Amino acid sequence: MKVTVDEDFDGQRIDRFLGAIERIGSRSRAEKLIEDGLVTIDGRPAIKSNKVRNGFVIEVPDAELAEPAPRTYEGQAPVDVLYEDDDVLVVDKPAGMVVHPAPGYRQLTLVELLAAGGVNLADNDDPVMYRPGVVHRLDKNTSGVMMLAKNHLAQRQLQLALRERTAKREYLALVNGHVASRAGRVEAPIGRDVRDSTKRSIDTDFPQEAITHFVIQEVLPTTTLLKLKLETGRTHQIRVHMQAIDHPVVADEQYGTSPEFGLDRQFLHAARLSFPHPRTGEPVEVACPLPEELTVALGEARRALPDR
Numbered sequence: 001m002k003v004t005v006d007e008d009f010d011g012q013r014i015d016r017f018l019g020a021i022e023r024i025g026s027r028s029r030a031e032k033l034i035e036d037g038l039v040t041i042d043g044r045p046a047i048k049s050n051k052v053r054n055g056f057v058i059e060v061p062d063a064e065l066a067e068p069a070p071r072t073y074e075g076q077a078p079v080d081v082l083y084e085d086d087d088v089l090v091v092d093k094p095a096g097m098v099v100h101p102a103p104g105y106r107q108l109t110l111v112e113l114l115a116a117g118g119v120n121l122a123d124n125d126d127p128v129m130y131r132p133g134v135v136h137r138l139d140k141n142t143s144g145v146m147m148l149a150k151n152h153l154a155q156r157q158l159q160l161a162l163r164e165r166t167a168k169r170e171y172l173a174l175v176n177g178h179v180a181s182r183a184g185r186v187e188a189p190i191g192r193d194v195r196d197s198t199k200r201s202i203d204t205d206f207p208q209e210a211i212t213h214f215v216i217q218e219v220l221p222t223t224t225l226l227k228l229k230l231e232t233g234r235t236h237q238i239r240v241h242m243q244a245i246d247h248p249v250v251a252d253e254q255y256g257t258s259p260e261f262g263l264d265r266q267f268l269h270a271a272r273l274s275f276p277h278p279r280t281g282e283p284v285e286v287a288c289p290l291p292e293e294l295t296v297a298l299g300e301a302r303r304a305l306p307d308r
Contacts, residue, residue: 001065007054008102008235010206011192014041014050018058020102023065038064053206078117079110083286087154087279088147089119089133090286095143095265095293100131111148121148122155135159136169136233144171144270145288149278157278162233167275171228171238172217172290174267174301175247176257179224183215186241190234199254200236202244210234212241221306223250225298227271238268250301261297261304269294 001023009017015034019027031048033039039046040059052058083090091110093099098109111132114121121133133148135158149155161167191204211231218225224247228238236255242248243255251259252266261267274285290298 001060001062003058005052005054005056005058006102007208009052010054011197012052013048014039014046014052014058015048017052018060024060033060033064079113082145082288083284087150088158088277088284089114089121089150090145090147090273092288093138093143093146093270095141095291098140099137099146100134110146114148121150122152136162138270139236139239139266139268141265142268142270143288143291143294145273145286146270147273147275147286154278158275161275161278165231168273169230169233169270170272171230172269172271172294173226173228173238173242174220174223174250174294174298175226175242176223176250177247178219179214179216179226179245179247181216184213186212186214186245188241188244190237190240200234200240202240208232208234210237210241212238220301221304223301223304225301239266250297261300263293263297265293267294267297 015027015030018024018030018033018039024030024033034046034048037045038061041050041052041056079094080092081089082092093110098107100111101109111121111130111134115132124130124132133150133155135147135149135155138144138146147158149158158167188202188210189207190200190202190210191206191208193199193201194203194205209232213229213231214226216224217227230237239249239252239255248255248257250261250267251257251263253259269290270288272285272287274283276282277284
């Protein structure tokens with residue numbers, strides 16, 4: 001088995017990273033494989049205290065692994081398709097659903113649901129991270145427009161469009177407090193938090209460039225509705241940047257706010273996506289309205305009593 005470490009796992013200890021992989025099964029099993037000299041990082045023998053970094057290549061002999069569990073999902077609610085052709089699929093990802101499986105995560109994911117519904121996405125040969133067609137991701141509790149590729153040509157071209165910033169992503173977020181500037185730019189590198197490995201932060205030992213632009217859409221009694229555009233696409237980028245400027249996203253418990261306005265998820269929605277078509281180069285633009293729970297919450301926020 002050969003796996004390239006994703007940025008989501010940057011900074012984790014090697015034994016913890018391997019132990020969460022289904023075909024290894026436990027941290028103790030991972031420790032044994034490391035102690036027996038069967039694990040390498042970028043071709044060098046691993047030790048238990050090693051931390052994995054984004055882009056590292058981890059190898060374990062196939063003979064030491066269990067067979068992967070079959071993936072079968074039936075009877076699930078379909079995902080709304082916003083745009084589709086022979087190369088690209090754009091969907092409205094519901095809140096509460098992870099985009100693709102990851103070590104240690106056992107619940108239904110978006111790509112598995114699509115596969116169960118007969119959607120053919122670009123294959124991937126990663127034995128650990130099953131993520132066919134994935135071009136970019138949305139956080140589990142973020143809803144909205146998301147594109148996937150149906151073939152490798154489309155996947156490469158769409159990923160290139162994101163890197164070259166010819167693909168544009170626009171979000172709506174309700175944040176706590178009143179943002180002073182009508183428009184602004186947050187430029188603050190992000191990485192795994194030095195104290196909590198499940199979070200991203202500007203307080204990190206391994207920062208990566210992160211830039212977010214925002215414009216005020218509406219000032220409410222205790223909150224502000226923002227339109228945001230990503231110049232980069234780091235994990236949890238908007239949520240971390242909003243926390244960093246002391247206006248965290250409403251109901252984002254992971255980044256320090258309590259549920260309110262009837263929400264049990266953060267008020268963050270991918271509202272619009274535009275990109276050059278991967279085969280023709282023609283512009284494609286897809287919009288996705290707020291889901292019902294966010295529309296209701298926005299109404300509650302408009303009726304909130306002002307801060308005194």
